[in-house]
Amino acid sequence: MSVEKKASSKKTERKGVAGKTATTFFGFEPYRSKRGEEYMSPGQVEHFRNILLSWRRELMEEVDRTVTHLQDDAGTFADPNDRATQEEEFALELRTRDRERKLIKKIAESLRQLGTGDYGYCEACGVEIGIQRLEARPTATLCIDCKTLDEIKEKQMV
Numbered sequence: 029m030s031v032e033k034k035a036s037s038k039k040t041e042r043k044g045v046a047g048k049t050a051t052t053f054f055g056f057e058p059y060r061s062k063r064g065e066e067y068m069s070p071g072q073v074e075h076f077r078n079i080l081l082s083w084r085r086e087l088m089e090e091v092d093r094t095v096t097h098l099q100d101d102a103g104t105f106a107d108p109n110d111r112a113t114q115e116e117e118f119a120l121e122l123r124t125r126d127r128e129r130k131l132i133k134k135i136a137e138s139l140r141q142l143g144t145g146d147y148g149y150c151e152a153c154g155v156e157i158g159i160q161r162l163e164a165r166p167t168a169t170l171c172i173d174c175k176t177l178d179e180i181k182e183k184q185m186v
């Protein structure tokens with residue numbers, strides 16, 4: 029049950045994973061493949077489903093908290109200065125919520141792919157995304173090469 033407690037310190041040490049057990053997502057132990065275990069074996073599918081499900085649960089709780097918070101605070105300040113601060117705060121919270129919503133959608137999509145057997149393969153070129161990368165980014169839909177290419181293109185467009 030310590031899994032949930034560790035949630036805030038998520039994604040510690042994403043880089044420099046050189047054979048060591050470094051990456052933990054929400055306190056999950058990195059998956060240890062058995063020798064000769066095939067990619068996206070039932071065990072791996074189960075592993076990533078667990079990660080995605082607890083991540084989603086965490087996010088949904090957060091969204092709930094934000095909603096409650098917004099409702100509680102609405103219209104409590106008469107002072108215009110306070111109101112301005114409050115509005116900024118609201119805007120920030122709404123943005124956070126928006127980001128969380130998008131993430132929840134991505135997680136749902138990943139869970140769907142887990143069910144259809146598409147999970148873990150690059151959307152663009154079809155190669156295996158790799159366990160290690162998925163441990164750090166369970167919703168990744170691109171392999172590291174396609175992702176890098178994508179980012180370069182994005183930068184050029186700006």
Ligand SMILES: [Zn+2]
Pocket residue numbers: 150151152153154155170171172173174175
């Ligand atoms: Zn790719």
